[in-house]
Amino acid sequence: MNEKHMRTRLVHAGENELAKKIASSVSVPKVLPIYMSSVFSFDDVPSLDAVYAGDASGYVYSRMTNPSTDAVEEILAAAEGADGALVFASGMAAIVTSIIANVKSGDHVVSSPVLYGGVYDYFKHELPRFGVEVTFVDFEDMDALKAAIRPNTKVVYTETISNPLMEVLNLPEIAKVAHAHGCKFIVDNTFATPAVAQPLKMGADIVVYSTTKYLGGHSDLIGGAILSNAENINEMHRYFTLYGAIMGPFEAWLLARSLRTLDLRMKQHSENALKVAQFLEKHPKVERVYYPGLDSSPYKALTKEMFVEGRCGGMLSADIVNGEAGASTLIKECSTIKFVPSLAGVSTTISYPAKTSHRAYSPEDMKAAGISMGQLRFSIGLEEADDIIAELEKALEKV
Numbered sequence: 148m149n150e151k152h153m154r155t156r157l158v159h160a161g162e163n164e165l166a167k168k169i170a171s172s173v174s175v176p177k178v179l180p181i182y183m184s185s186v187f188s189f190d191d192v193p194s195l196d197a198v199y200a201g202d203a204s205g206y207v208y209s210r211m212t213n214p215s216t217d218a219v220e221e222i223l224a225a226a227e228g229a230d231g232a233l234v235f236a237s238g239m240a241a242i243v244t245s246i247i248a249n250v251k252s253g254d255h256v257v258s259s260p261v262l263y264g265g266v267y268d269y270f271k272h273e274l275p276r277f278g279v280e281v282t283f284v285d286f287e288d289m290d291a292l293k294a295a296i297r298p299n300t301k302v303v304y305t306e307t308i309s310n311p312l313m314e315v316l317n318l319p320e321i322a323k324v325a326h327a328h329g330c331k332f333i334v335d336n337t338f339a340t341p342a343v344a345q346p347l348k349m350g351a352d353i354v355v356y357s358t359t360k361y362l363g364g365h366s367d368l369i370g371g372a373i374l375s376n377a378e379n380i381n382e383m384h385r386y387f388t389l390y391g392a393i394m395g396p397f398e399a400w401l402l403a404r405s406l407r408t409l410d411l412r413m414k415q416h417s418e419n420a421l422k423v424a425q426f427l428e429k430h431p432k433v434e435r436v437y438y439p440g441l442d443s444s445p446y447k448a449l450t451k452e453m454f455v456e457g458r459c460g461g462m463l464s465a466d467i468v469n470g471e472a473g474a475s476t477l478i479k480e481c482s483t484i485k486f487v488p489s490l491a492g493v494s495t496t497i498s499y500p501a502k503t504s505h506r507a508y509s510p511e512d513m514k515a516a517g518i519s520m521g522q523l524r525f526s527i528g529l530e531e532a533d534d535i536i537a538e539l540e541k542a543l544e545k546v
């Protein structure tokens with residue numbers, strides 16, 4: 148009897164044949180499947196050589212590319228009209244890769260000072276360990292920006308809408324300055340998303356995202372992305388592979404599903420956030436509201452030039468009276484609005500920058516950046532705006 152043992156049959160039955168049968172089917176899945184395969188098999192050596200040479204399409208190893216990550220990269224690139232995209236295991240992995248690919252020991256980076264705390268920590272404490280110096284300068288002051296750039300400056304870095312003060316920077320102007328000095332201009336567009344602003348069209352060379360936030364949008368995945376031209380993507384793909392930073396196939400599938408509704412979600416987040424900002428602005432227990440869509444915002448005119456009409460995203464911050472005591476009471480008195488140190492899900496949440504995302508700032512740096520102990524950051528969700536406002540009104544009574 149020639150038949151193999153059951154254990155062997157279980158290991159091999161249907162292996163390559165099944166995948167080839169599916170690939171040659173005349174029908175295709177309506178939704179892309181999740182390719183949970185760490186590696187791909189070849190019938191012979193010439194097939195592998197052809198894939199490495201770029202003469203045949205195929206996958207080798209999922210730390211380099213995987214059909215699920217490829218698919219979501221295509222959707223992301225299409226959203227912003229980029230040549231290409233790379234998806235990462237986290238926003239930090241995407242940001243660090245975008246920097247590592249563009250600096251070496253002895254180089255210099257110029258960054259705006261109001262940043263996501265993790266990126267600030269990386270710039271302030273980690274990059275110097277590798278001989279890369281970072282200068283923080285107010286990007287609203289073009290002369291200060293020009294003065295900060297040195298012959299060895301390679302990267303100019305900022306966020307489209309800053310975290311947590313919701314400042315909007317003039318990206319086309321900053322891009323001009325960066326390019327005049329031969330620097331790459333990298334923009335974190337996490338708070339805006341391509342449904343609000345598209346920095347590549349305003350002169351950015353590389354756009355980075357924490358896809359954990361709006362692009363994922365449902366608080367169920369950690370991920371990051373980079374969008375850029377073909378040359379930059381090829382260069383960054385080398386570091387992406389070397390540092391093992393790729394997003395997993397399941398997260399890629401979740402992200403692809405979420406991106407289908409990004410535009411609709413951002414429209415609703417923006418409409419709700421404007422209504423909540425207008426309510427908070429008039430409330431006696433609120434000292435100041437930071438939302439670029441408010442008529443009173445110093446950034447309103449800039450949003451009209453740079454953002455999709457009527458949209459400023461779902462993020463806003465507010466200074467609550469009585470400092471830490473006021474902020475803590477508001478958090479405690481909310482019911483459906485949870486205290487969550489992240490953002491951009493379907494439900495409205497509150498975060499406390501001084502205690503969470505910006506904990507890495509020293510008290511002096513925090514003060515200089517305009518972050519106070521009474522400041523809360525709101526991620527306005529997709530509920531009815533009236534319900535969000537009613538809950539905040541009730542909680543503010545107790546402050």
Ligand code: PLP
Nearest residue numbers: 237238239263310337357359370
């Ligand atoms: N950029 C911004 C603006 C963020 O808010 C965050 C996280 O909160 C990051 C980057 C880092 O992303 P991740 O947590 O996915 O690594």
